[in-house]
Amino acid sequence: MDSLKINDNINLYYVPMTKLKTTSIGVYIHRPLREKEVSKNALLPYVMKRGCALCPESGSVFRRLEELYGASLSAGILKRGGDHTIYFSLETISDKYAPNGEPLTADSMKLLMSMVFEPSAFDNDTVAQEKKNAVDRITAEINDKRLYAQLRCSEEMCRGESFALPRLGTKEGVEALTADALKEHYEEIIKSSVIDVYVCGGADINALAKQVNDCTANMTFIKAQIPPSSLFDGRGGVKRVTDHMDVVQGKLSMGFRTGTAANSANYAALMVMNSIYGGGAHSKLFNNVREKLSLCYYASSSLVRSKGIMFVNAGIEFQNFDKAYNEILAQLDAVKNGDISELEFESSKNALVNQLEAYKDDQIAMQLYLIDERISGTNYSIDKMKDMINNVTLDKVKEAAAEVKLDTVYFLTGKEA
Amino acid sequence: MELKHITSDITGEEMYCGTHPSGLGIYLIPKKDYSETYAIFGTRYGSVNSKFIVPGETEVTEVPDGIAHYLEHKMFDQPDGSNVFDKFAKYGGNANAFTSFDMTAYLFTATEHIEENLAALMDYVQSPYYTDETVQKEQGIIGQEIRMYDDSGNWKLFFNLLNCLYQNHPVKKEIAGTVESISHITPEYLYKCYNTFYNLSNMSIVVVGGFNVESVLDVIEKGIKKNEPFTEEIKKIYEDEPSEIAKPYAEQKMSVASPLFMIGFKDTDTGYGGERLIKKYIEVSILLKMLFGRSSRLYKELYESGLINNTFQTDYTVQTSYAYSAIEGESRDSKAVYEAVKNEIERVRREGLNEDDFNRIKKVMWGRYIRSHNNVEEYAGMFMQFLFVGADYFNYHDAYEKVTFDDVKRRFENHFVTERSALSVINPM
Known part of the structure; x- marks a missing residue:
């Protein structure tokens, strides 16, 4: 560049x-x-x-x-x-x-x-x-x-x-x-x-x-900075919110604070952890909540890099709330306990590396990646980020998972439910 | 096997292609310096194909609606109980599949280990395994998928419009079927459909991206399982569709924020594919932009009066057996938008189309074609869609060059007939 x-x-x-x-x-x-x-x-x-x-x-x-x-x-x-x-x-x-x-x-x-x-x-x-x-x-x-x-x-x-x-x-x-x-x-x-x-x-x-x-050239500028971002640290305790609406399927969204900032040396480990947990068809949420228990059509997790927040989203039958909620947390415990197969670990890293490499073929994705890096203040190149992910160990994943705490549980459910 | 090497001077693209003795069509499009590779293994079989005659048989086979999509889900169950996604995940591949009206496709993207990912794709798509138990298990997941669509205003808007435009054609039916129709699906039905539509002579594989042509061809050839190609076509049966629409209006209440509308024009000039179909596609697409695009007189008027917003868009869908154009958006007064559209068509019929507009907008169609070569997924997807209607994406330029202002004027008279239009509306609760 x-x-x-x-x-x-x-x-x-x-x-x-x-x-x-x-x-x-x-x-x-x-x-x-x-x-x-x-x-x-x-x-x-x-x-x-x-x-x-x-x-x-x-x-x-x-x-x-x-x-x-x-x-x-x-x-x-x-x-x-x-x-x-x-x-x-x-x-x-x-x-x-x-x-x-x-x-x-x-x-x-x-x-x-x-x-x-x-x-x-x-x-x-x-x-x-x-x-x-x-x-x-x-x-x-x-x-x-x-x-x-x-x-x-x-x-x-x-x-x-x-x-x-x-x-x-x-x-x-x-x-x-x-x-x-x-x-x-x-x-x-x-x-x-x-x-x-x-x-x-x-x-x-x-x-x-x-x-x-x-x-x-003819304009006068006042020197500015990129606005700073701070890690979300929450209040402790778990907040629970339910909204009722005319819907056929319930939508569960769970927010977690990860305690890991974008510029932390452990951020790559958090990315791998999220990928293992819910980052695609190779993940624990997909294979357990969807495939094994047939509880939903989608169940996935994602990170908000700039705030150190992780969300889990799932679409479920209203009456399956408890089952899905318990399974989502049980899978997080499995990650925390290091109950991670070699295949899950490697697949998760590969998926992330693959995605980063693909940015090189996509101009908009490339710009958004660079902007994210600029805002985070890290300015890692794609290759640098790939190296960091490849160097993540299982112990580092467990360390990152240990800091993840449930913060907010939101459920969008039916009028009658 | 030997593949033919084709190049395009205009786009700088190149392709290696041929038909394998098994019947499989192979299309390899290497892209210099690309990180990603996308492979798509597709069959000419979608949700509209619930009635057909198997080559060699005389009886019509009829299967439950939603079966093409169900079958797609069930391809992920393997005889040895292994998980298909694991095989891709191990090599960093991102696998997926989709079912549309006319196509079912299995695909992956990867930046490394292309050969291993491709071998996994070749293997699982040719390994059907359906038991009562596994078929039963899927009812829950697909039932949730159908429910998810039931809550989607845009999805309902679209199917309600198709039910206005079509009296009999199965394009009006939901791709995933209904909770009721899928309850009748059995392993026997699935095998019957698989053995018919997944015969390799009904399928093609397209690979686009940064891969090695020789080793990829080698993996494909080795991955082809024993297959007796059909010597005659699978007869796909569609009910006769009259040129008249079913009804001019549909309305449904859902929990959406603002009212959604979709206006459709039923195209009755159908029944052919090939370059002629591509030329029609370009003509109608140009017309949609001339009449309703961002630079059009109607768009400006509706936008400035607050009747439409940025969500306003047009699209033309074209297959051999059906085609329609659609104009959609959000509006507080959908009926007024519909009236304005009809009035604009009448005005243009009286006053004529503007040739400067035509020349300018024809350029947009060229830019769109050039741009479509960027993204491996879009490129391969477009290539396969063209292939399945009997057209060659590399020859787009030929059809494009042939489109004249007179053609577009004729197409306007033929396509934008208000009697063959309908309005679908989703209103908030």
Whole structure:
């Protein structure tokens, strides 16, 4: 990876991935996750992509993308620990494949830079439309019950700290925003945030750096830092929450505090531990809760790297709650006791290594990996991370498992149940 | 065996392919410098194939709905009691399988030990083992899977639309069947379907990624079990489908946040595959973007009036025996969106399509094709879908070049007939 410093806040990173037929550019604006701006940050990218100096109205943005052979633009918001990241991402076919020699990458960068540094759609109508859409997005989270159950579990678990704030902001927060307040927020954050620009594919990095520099040379920036993330440490004790809704299948989500931070030397061991426990079809949860006991269609565990949290999710019959709950904890005990076969251990490491290696073939996955590493402050390369995983011993897995404590049990069940 | 080597100057892609004496189609697409390899072993058999005539027989065989998907689950039980996933996991492979309307496929991705993973794939897909006990056990898991879909607004929205568009075609039935239909599945039925549709002459294997062609071919050849290829086709029977739709409207209440809508247009120009089908696919896809895409007049109007949001999207599904286009999204007033769609079609019928729009949007279809070569999974998936409708993904350019503005104008008249459209809505409780 090459990196070029544009100014105190803006860095440009280039990862050559010329084996792919596309070039992807991602712009990531790092904001602290906090109550006073969470809803503003969540709304902002959707308004910014509506129009800019280069393409003043939505129709012209879309026509421009079509001219670029259907370049795909996405904009939105990420939540990683204490970092609330506004992002814009544009993927276009690489110049090499442009049928008529069009400079597609340079044109893509030009559009992105205009969107980020010259947004122009802060009028009342546009902001009102996007406020409504933002509220729809928040209420629509209920549609995917599996994800919804985990979001609710996370919210209950972290209540009282910033991580409990919803990624998409709150309905009330969004509704209260005015076009002027949003514009003001934009003007403040654009000069006072760390902005990372990632380019993956085949491009002339110096020419792209010049483009970024030309767009920002006349602006004044206030030096900023990546917002810090802290390990979730909980309150002790187990919190239990049940919601009733008109559903046919129950959704169980269990939150655990792992006590292992992203920058801890033991983090790789925690990754292996999670993989053994519930990280795929090779895992204990899959093979016992689903295959052996036929209790559910899915049962899996996942880590929130930036907070040291592990979630277990399962879709079950309402009346099987106790059986599933007990089995999920029994399997965790098995991991803690080191009751892990050679096959489980090796399969889990292989699955993780395999996944990391596959990022090298995927520009978006590569960007997200690098952003996660940047936010964690670890900045491990993929190969370094692979080595760390390969070096994990069974004892280290047991050590990591020993620190895992149940914190919150959330169950989404039926109206009658 | 010797494979044919094919290259494309336009995309820089290359492929080795051929048909094995067992009947299996083999397609190997090496990608320089790729970490990942994806292999997919598929059969031309899906949820719509519950009625068929086995080659050499005269009687029609009819089996319970949902059996193709059930069979897919049961392929993971092995005669020696071993766990299929363990065999892949041991070599870092990530294995999976899926059943769609027209295809069942078994696949893995891996970055190392490609040969070992591939040997495991070849072996288990050719090792059927069904007993009363194992078949019984699956009822619980698939029952939960069906229930999971029962809670999915988008899934219900989709099948309710298909039940509006189709009177008889089995595409209107749920892929996994119903809790009732799967209760009739027996080992005998499973063996009957397996022995018919998993005959290697009805199957293909596609491998895409960073692998060695010689050693991969060697593993495939050694992994092929004894198979007598069919000399005639499996006769798949579909009820006659009239051109009229079943009903114009369906509505269901579920626990969703905002109302969901899906508008469908039934395509009656069906019954063929090959390049002609691909050309139709490109034409309808261009039209959907011209009429309802992000840059269209209607999208802007609906979006700015708050009737639709970013979830609005269009899609065209095309197979030899059926095809339909769909427009879906969220709206507080689904009927108003449907009216606006119908009005826009009438307006375009009066005023005509815009040639600049056509030229610009045709480029999008090219970009989409080029981009699809990036991801091994998407590439192999598209390749196999084309293969199963009798088309060659390497020759996409030929069909693409042939699409003219006049073709698209003709297709518009033929496809966007409001009498053959329907609206499906899911409303919140």
